[in-house]
Amino acid sequence: MSSLDCFKAYDVRGRVPDQLDAELAHRLGRCLVDFLGARRMVVGHDVRLSSPPLCKALSDGLSEAGCDVSLLGLCGTEEVYWAVADLGLDGGVMITASHNPPEDNGMKIVAAQSRPISADTGLGELRARLAEGRIPEVAPALGNTASLDHRQSYLNRLLNAVDINSLRPYKIVVNAGNGGAGAIIDRLAPSLPFEFIRLHHEPDGRFPNGVPNPMVPELRSETAQLVCDSGADFGLAWDADFDRCFFFDERGTFIEGYYLVGVLAEAFLRRAERPGSVVVYDPRLLWNTQEIVAAHGGRAVQSRAGHAFIKEVMRTEDAIYGGEMSAHHYFRDFAYCDSGMLPWLLVAELLSRSGQPLSALVAQRIARFPVSGEINRQLADAKGALQRVHSHYAAQAPEIDTTDGLSMAFAQWRFNLRASNTEPMVRLNVESRGDPELMHAKTAELLALLDALD
Numbered sequence: 001m002s003s004l005d006c007f008k009a010y011d012v013r014g015r016v017p018d019q020l021d022a023e024l025a026h027r028l029g030r031c032l033v034d035f036l037g038a039r040r041m042v043v044g045h046d047v048r049l050s051s052p053p054l055c056k057a058l059s060d061g062l063s064e065a066g067c068d069v070s071l072l073g074l075c076g077t078e079e080v081y082w083a084v085a086d087l088g089l090d091g092g093v094m095i096t097a098s099h100n101p102p103e104d105n106g107m108k109i110v111a112a113q114s115r116p117i118s119a120d121t122g123l124g125e126l127r128a129r130l131a132e133g134r135i136p137e138v139a140p141a142l143g144n145t146a147s148l149d150h151r152q153s154y155l156n157r158l159l160n161a162v163d164i165n166s167l168r169p170y171k172i173v174v175n176a177g178n179g180g181a182g183a184i185i186d187r188l189a190p191s192l193p194f195e196f197i198r199l200h201h202e203p204d205g206r207f208p209n210g211v212p213n214p215m216v217p218e219l220r221s222e223t224a225q226l227v228c229d230s231g232a233d234f235g236l237a238w239d240a241d242f243d244r245c246f247f248f249d250e251r252g253t254f255i256e257g258y259y260l261v262g263v264l265a266e267a268f269l270r271r272a273e274r275p276g277s278v279v280v281y282d283p284r285l286l287w288n289t290q291e292i293v294a295a296h297g298g299r300a301v302q303s304r305a306g307h308a309f310i311k312e313v314m315r316t317e318d319a320i321y322g323g324e325m326s327a328h329h330y331f332r333d334f335a336y337c338d339s340g341m342l343p344w345l346l347v348a349e350l351l352s353r354s355g356q357p358l359s360a361l362v363a364q365r366i367a368r369f370p371v372s373g374e375i376n377r378q379l380a381d382a383k384g385a386l387q388r389v390h391s392h393y394a395a396q397a398p399e400i401d402t403t404d405g406l407s408m409a410f411a412q413w414r415f416n417l418r419a420s421n422t423e424p425m426v427r428l429n430v431e432s433r434g435d436p437e438l439m440h441a442k443t444a445e446l447l448a449l450l451d452a453l454d
Contacts, residue, residue: 006106007127009421010118010308013097013106016050020105022057024130028107029061031129034136035122036111038062038090042148044072044080045095046241047179047203050105055095058107059145066139070148074203076180077241078339081114082157083150085335088112099213099239102206108307114335115315118308151187157334158184158341159191162349169193170233170348173248175223177212178204179240184341194348197230199223212239214246214254215326215374224252233351234358242340243307244327247347249359256371258285259362261323262292264343267350268321269296280313280322280330282306283404284416284429288369289323304404305418311336325374325429372430372443377450382419382426385453389417392449413442426450 002021006014012028014020032038043059045051059069070089072079077094084092091111097104109117117123129135174196176182182201189196199222200209214220214237227235227248235248247255265279275297281289282305293300298320303313305324314322314336322330329343330336351358379385386406394400399409405418405427413432420427428446432439 004127004131007119007123010116010123010306011106011108012123013100013104015103016054016105020054022053025054025057025107026061027130027135028126029058029063030065030136031126031134032091032093032109033062033065033067035126035129036091038067040068040070040087040089042070042072042080042083042087042089042092042150043095044075044077044083044092046076046097047074047205048097048102048105048240049205051095051205054105058093058095063143063145064138065136065143066141067143069143069145070150071145072148072150074180074183075151076184076340077108077243078334078337078341079151079154080108081110081335081337082154083148084110084112084114085337086153086157087150091117094241096241098241098243099211099215101211114337116308116311118306121308155184155187158188158339158345161342162345164191164193166352167193167348168352169195170351171195171197171230172348173197173199173223173226173230173232173235174201175199175212175226175235175237176201176203176242177214177238177240178202178207178209179212179238179242181238181242181340184242188341197226197232199226207240212237214239217254217373220246220248220254224248224254227252236344238340243338245329245340245343246327247344247358249362250357251359253359255358255362256325256373257323257327258288258325258371259365260327260329260343260347261325262288262365263350263361264323264329264346265289265298265321266292266296267346269293269298272298272320278314278317278319280310280317280319282310282324282326283401283407284374284418284427285325285369285371285431287414287431287433288365291368292365302403307338310338368434369431370434370436370439372428372439375428375443375447376420377426377428377447377454378424379426379450379454380424382424385426385450386417386419388453389446389449413438415442415446417446
């Protein structure tokens with residue numbers, strides 16, 4: 001049996017087969033039904049070559065525990081979320097490792113109403129059951145397993161999010177990264193007035209054009225170049241399970257997800273039914289979001305980064321919208337879950353109504369709060385590095401927050417430094433108040449400090 005090191009803070013993820021294999025998936029299925037008291041669950045998978053075998057093993061385990069299983073086949077993570085909530089199921093599992101290398105895989109697990117199962121709400125217990133061999137016996141009556149075509153209901157939800165008659169006939173570059181997004185674009189296309197220019201469109205679990213992770217600057221150039229070469233109005237790119245959506249303006253410039261959080265927060269607050277609606281954000285970058293939310297009569301609430309934590313806070317606060325700088329966007333009317341399709345449709349509607357290009361929609365906010373973009377550094381002692389950085393700046397910082405990693409704010413700049421949950425690595429984000437030179441100087445200062453610590 002594989003290692004249990006694949007149990008992370010808010011999902012299961014690791015290398016196949018040494019950290020995650022079919023046997024573990026099968027046993028986890030049996031435990032999951034018992035843990036949730038589930039009678040009906042849904043399972044889907046991404047494009048990875050290891051996903052169908054893991055999907056079958058997990059589904060067999062669910063069925064052996066007496067649970068009926070609805071199979072979505074190749075799909076996006078948000079389709080599992082939507083199916084669980086829309087059909088009133090007891091839970092769901094998406095087999096995916098998102099933007100990880102092709103040899104990795106994992107599982108995102110949700111309970112009823114698509115409430116995420118994280119380390120604090122069940123993954124720890126499930127791991128303990130597996131470690132101790134507490135696997136339920138096969139049920140007297142096996143659950144039924146059948147394919148489910150729920151996609152049209154999901155597509156209708158996407159299309160109903162915008163006024164299609166208001167949309168302009170934009171030319172849009174779409175880079176699916178050989179993941180699953182291309183199939184959804186093709187199904188949406190007949191209902192939309194857009195011309196799609198497709199890049200790495202066909203699903204291929206080997207990821208022959210590189211792992212789809214536009215958070216990595218080196219992986220953005222093809223999309224950016226095609227936007228420029230084709231004269232597109234904007235460009236889009238997704239990760240493999242398309243729960244994150246990344247934007248490029250009409251000049252091919254990558255737009256940090258942070259600024260899209262502000263754009264969407266403003267849009268939702270403008271049409272909110274009541275004043276004081278809540279927007280949830282993560283601590284990595286926050287000044288722009290806080291200012292926009294306050295200016296439009298909302299209330300900004302901070303959460304730890306990560307989908308399980310954001311969703312929990314959103315439910316507690318009944319938040320209308322939540323966003324992370326990592327390009328995860330969450331919607332109350334989408335079961336408080338994240339979607340990689342709703343953001344670009346909503347932005348296309350905003351652009352259509354304003355008549356502005358995407359660059360103009362975000363230019364003022366970029367100038368007002370310039371950012372470093374997320375920078376990763378390999379460190380042998382990531383947690384020790386946070387302590388040393390804290391000591392270095394503590395006497396100077398009027399605001400220190402440890403909600404998620406270390407956030408320190410000064411009069412004109414701030415930073416967040418987090419240790420990775422899965423690797424000996426730290427992730428740094430820096431922003432300033434309208435001073436790009438200060439932001440770059442402080443970023444260099446922090447990086448030099450981290451390099452010295454290593």
